Ligand SMILES: O=C(O)CCC(=O)C(=O)O
């Protein structure tokens with residue numbers, strides 16, 4: 001274990017300061033990311049979910065003394081406070097929404113500012129006896145390659161819902177590992193632990209090597225809430241379209257509906273549905289429109305022959 005410390009910023013830091021530290025170190029701890037009353041309400045909701053969640057069966061990665069629950073936007077009303085936290089959303093916009101130029105459309109040079117979407121929502125509760133998770137990069141989910149200039153695909157938050165300590169499984173992070181290529185293997189000696197008080201949060205990018213810690217306590221369950229912002233052109237890792245009931249999504253602001261994926265990418269129309277012969281954004285479905293020709297689907301109507 002390295003004796004370097006994870007960089008820490010107060011919640012009064014600016015977005016630019018947060019981005020600067022993340023891009024230098026691969027991650028940063030924001031102290032008091034959530035205020036105490038909000039943390040308490042969020043914790044009550046997450047504890048109720050976790051009480052109904054069994055430990056997992058994946059010994060390799062997810063852990064067998066670990067509880068993981070998703071679909072959090074339908075299970076607690078406080079997810080919006082995490083997703084739209086100015087430092088998290090602000091840093092995600094700055095890190096991920098970098099103008100790119102590529103190719104041509106006829107004689108027009110294509111220049112895009114990529115959109116972002118919410119890719120994962122998960123509460124992770126590491127229990128006594130859980131062993132360390134292998135060090136990994138989360139952008140592995142997109143088969144992201146780490147070449148100079150490749151840019152970042154993900155900004156992730158890990159909010160400490162309980163205190164995170166070295167003994168209870170605080171997340172391991174290898175500082176500056178986001179600068180590595182794909183050949184260099186991470187080793188536990190290079191990692192440091194993101195120890196932080198409940199309410200603080202670790203922000204880190206998809207190319208930073210990290211992993212859940214071992215829980216060596218007798219009876220303390222370490223609880224962390226994680227959420228990612230990802231480039232909109234990669235697939236959302238958690239299948240939010242199927243997981244979140246559409247009635248719930250309809251109650252959200254259009255900003256949140258878009259971030260959750262109920263919108264296309266306007267410039268490329270990626271994610272379109274057809275309505276009346278036009279490629280349209282699926283947000284139209286939340287405004288009462290229907291996809292053409294499937295209500296009712298002829299496949300569900302008994303055929304005459
Ligand atoms: O629980 C943690 O501290 C990290 C978990 C993690 O990195 C993962 O499951 O991908």
Ligand SMILES: [Fe+2]
Nearest residue numbers: 137138210211
């Ligand atoms: Fe991870």
